[in-house]
Amino acid sequence: MTHLPARATALLGALLLLAGCSAPPEPAATRTRDVGVQMFQWTWDAIATECTDSLGPAGYGWVLTSPPQEHIVGEPWWTAYQPVSYRVESRLGTRDEYAAMVETCHDAGVDVWADAVINHMTGQDAPGTGWAGSSYSHYEYPGLYTDADFHHCGLTPDDDIAVYQDAAQVQMCELVNLADLATETDHVRDTTTAYLEDLLSLGVDGFRIDAAKHMPPEDIAAIVAGLPEGAGIAQEVIRGSGEPITPEQYLANGRVYEFAWGKDVQGVLASSPERVLDLGTTSGYVPSDDAVIFVDNHDTERNGSTLSYSDAGDYALATVLMLAGTYGTPAVYTGYAFSDRDAGPPQDAEGAVLDASCGAAPGPGADLADGDWVCQHRWPAIAGMVGWRSIVGDAPVVDDWSEGSAVAFGRGERGFVVVNSGDDELHAELPTSLPDGDYCDVLATGDCASSTVRDGVLTVTVPPQTAQAWDVTARP
Secondary structure, eight states: OOOOOHHHHHHHHHHHHHTTOOOOOOOOSSOOOOOEEEETTOOHHHHHHHIIIIIHHHTOOEEEEOOOSOBOOOSSGGGGGSBSOSOSOBTTBOHHHHHHHHHHHHHTTOEEEEEEOOSBOOOOSSOEEOTTSOEEBTTBBTTTBOGGGBOOOOSSTTSBOOOTTOHHHHHHSBBTTBOBBOTTSHHHHHHHHHHHHHHHHTTOOEEEETTGGGSOHHHHHHHHTTSOTTOEEEEOOOOOTTOSOOGGGGGGGSEEEOHHHHHHHHHHHHHOGGGGGGTTSSTTSOOGGGEEEOSOOTTHHHHTSSOOGGGTHHHHHHHHHHHHSOSSEEEEEEOBOOSSTTOOOOBOTTSOBOOOOOOSOOOTTOOOOTTOBOOGGGSHHHHHHHHHHHHHTTOOEEEEEEETTEEEEEETTTEEEEEEOSSSOEEEEEEOOSOSEEEEOTTOOSSOOEEEEETTEEEEEEOTTEEEEEETTOOO
16 A cells, blocks of 8 residues: 655645545454355355455455365265275366466465365275276275275274264264374374375365364374464364363464354344453363364254355344454355255266356345355345454454444444344344544445444444444445
């Protein structure tokens, strides 16, 4: 940004006053780009296009891709989570396309994280051939692993996990028949580390470690220890009531996905939205700097443990609250519509996934057929809040207010947000630290929807099941 000399700034201010306008506010010192987006089953080419056209301009900081490795052949979404080899060849694109996508996203200011499936291989009892032509059987992956590289726990009749209160079963037995890698062995550790290093060579910035809960934390520590400094790590460790394995046990390796936030925000939004600022401050949550939070992901939207796109307005409001707060690193989710929880994304006759298309005006409550791309990351309220968050940065929560089904709060002098989850229109005069003047609602579409701060008070009219937000850069 070019800064005007002091004399020029004073002259500009005088001219604006003569014209009857106020001088523009100073923008936030540094724009924050910490919001991620999980682009579930998007092809590499489609992600590249979206980084340029939408994600970069909106202010997203990183994108999580689906697993970039060869997998079994089949229509369901979960084929991507059954590795056959570590070749970067899948129904989402080729190795060259993945590398090109990373470069394009970097040019747009967006980092790229990969979903890394290193706990297991396939769950297929019969031998087969993977997407890129590699042969395999349940415990044999030529040139990669043999039977000796897998656990055969002997703790349950079929070697599958039966009791999650038994840590040995969770980390040594098979998760729904998926061949469980012996990650305590040098060969498995060296092989999985080499795979992660290969992805880093393509420009990847970090990894979501899938099924981290099913590997001892010391095994993950050994696998990631050799990675270059700065390689991001976020581990999938689902907290279960009374279970001996907890997310806190993994924090020495990097951040964890805090599932409690997404589960709890659903109840908070329905009954007491003023409690949203308490999420993350109580027991049962990892510290803020260690948490990646989300409203939903590809598993929870299918098992019903969180809100999902089908919840329309509630889903959008929960995401607004996630992006407005200070707890954790937020990750938006974007996928496709489905009625069969196993259904995969739209594919061609050979099984290759078709490039995603968002259409002209995605938003909550859209009439979607199975396989349509939902494009939550483009919904006006969500994309608008990503930009809002980049402006408010690390400013503290101030001026918090609640009444009935509505909650409002500011972030220092940089931004202010109101969420009305009730069935009635909200009319209120709210104290705010925003400087006096006129502001545009950054969540609205079309022309500036102007509101005025006068004497530290913002007068709002917020329709039911909607939100509004203002920041110091959004002026008429």
